[in-house]
Amino acid sequence: MFSLGEAVAVGLLIEVLLAGIVITEIALARRAFKTSRSRGADGQEALNQALSAVLPAPVAKAMGMEFGLFRALWRWIRRKPDAPEGHEILTYGSEIKPIMWTMVFLVPLEILAVEFLVPWTVVRIVLLVLSVYGTVWVLGFIAALSIRPHIVGDGKVVLRFAHFTQITIPLELVESVRTERHSGYRRAVQIDDAGVLAMPIGDSTTLSVKLREPYPVAPKPGKPTQEVSEVRFAADNTREAVRVLTASITAG
Template sequence: MFSLGEAVAVGLLLELLLAGIVITEFTLATRAYKTSRSRGADGQEALNQALSTVLPAPVAKAMGMEFGLFRALWRWIRRKPDAPEGHQILTYGSEIKPIMWAMVFLVPLEILAVEFLVPWSVVRIILLALSIYGTLWVLGFIAALSIRPHSVGDGKMVLRFAHFVQIAIPLDLVESVRTTRHSGYRRAVQIDDGVLAMPIGDSTTLSVKLREPYPVAPKTGKPLQEVREVRFAADNTREAVRILTANIVAD
């Protein structure tokens, strides 16, 4: 048993040690963020790198996804696209946004149903909090689709799916660009038989053929796989083909 004075001293020592750990991790994360930004990474990439510096990989990945949604929502409110300076933008996601908006507008009905059907006040409060958080999550996802478009510039084509996936392809490897629809995909990014697909819903609308295989990691931490064709979706396929063709010719 400690005396009161000893207990206070031990408590203060533990608090100081904890504060030192927090400050050290914050400093390391800030340094990693700034280093990533100085090397050309966008805000989301730098955030992911900062989190992975101080947290276990699974925790860093989960927190990066959550922080990314609210970061996207904040930039969306401020109307600040998260695209490299000077890049031309190719928007995507118009096919799934109506579904996401429908989910947002159904939340008031869900809350009303809970108020009438659930008799326990504590449960109602918990479900209300979950509904609000879920709504913010969906709005953040809509925001991420809007402010993180595909982009073309600096000799590369940058393809994204919200803040979850980002893959860059050098334009000097592009052999041809054409409009063609492929369907049946089940993941946001997948590589099969040398074909990289980044669909919206389950479909892609553009095909980019490469002159030679190019190594791509489908997700951070996954092994590289060589691809010879890239399929992705864009809202305006004609404009996308024009922009890509013009940049290929310019390069």
């Protein structure tokens, strides 16, 4: 249908158009990232906003989670927590990290078993790649638990679960903080009919924060807000968490 010269011209035109689209998408993502950061969002939030600006919501969410793993690993290696200067840090996740490390240390045994038990080379290679990626994913999850702690400062408490979930509560609404263990939860974030928001580690929470009045919270990005009157979450050092939150409320 085309001569060689016309075919080359058409091909070049298509390449230029595709390059223009890619450059535009990058520019939009960069602008969304900078705008989010200027509004006080942390790096992970800004990354999610940037991806949402140029990709369909399900794809942006999936890519945000994957990029978040590698971002967490990079900050973990550099020993750089994802927390603003001057904010108090409340760590969590000590109950599940041993399980995660056990999974990492079992990978060599898994690879060895595959080498002996699976006779097909292609299948062994595929399983090896999946094992290595799975190990990187688990390490990224451990890293995210470590470098994205709960933070208290600037008149708010920000509760996190790795790089998957982040809930912000104004300190001015906090009426009381106490140590109180609840268990039996099945999701990382859930809000019951009584207006209790729970962010467990494993299936348990160790702290209860009562609010003076109901506060609207979106359990997941893009989901409708629900009013909560109590927030339950987990912290490694509950006594220190109560002290930090009480002092911050008093100071405010």
